[in-house]
Amino acid sequence: MSHLFSCRVYYEDTDLAGIVYYANYLKFIERARSEWVRELGVDQSALKADEGIVFAVRRVEADYLSPARFDDVLTISTQVRDISAARITLTQDVSRGDDTLFKSVVTLVCLGEGGRPTRLPADIRQLMQR
Structure with a gap:
């Protein structure tokens, strides 16, 4: 099951060529x-304050397929791998309509106090596996 998030490309998101x-x-x-x-x-915020746990990006594999431009409405699909x-480990794709513009595989790690790896709480793991 994928989570979908939409965002619009603003002028500040683009470069001199007018693309993202x-x-x-x-x-x-x-x-x-x-x-x-x-x-x-x-x-x-509560997870950090109460349990000292944060998520950090460990690795990103990125594949740029086609450019997005000013004022495009993009949909970001997030799926647990x-x-x-x-x-x-997640897959995250950025699309404009039916066109996939960007594909990624993102690895997150759960860190505890002092930035050391720690176990993901079981209740959160269950929520993410749904």
Whole structure:
């Protein structure tokens, strides 16, 4: 099951050629991940304050297929590929209508106090596996 998040390309997202600057796709998928976690009912601020747990990006594989342009409405699809004790692997695609513009595989890790890997709480793992 995919989580869908929509965003519009603003002028500030583009480069001199009028297309979305490549690094901004990472911002788009970050926003989509944040909204996905929020919609699951996970309060990341409380998770950090109460349990000292945060999520961090460990790895991103990115494939730029076609450019997005100013004023395009994009849809970011987030789907769980795999979850282990302390790691979450997602696929995130950015589309404009039926055209896929950007594909990525993102690996997140669960970190505890001092930035050391820690187990993802079982209740959160269950929410993400649905």
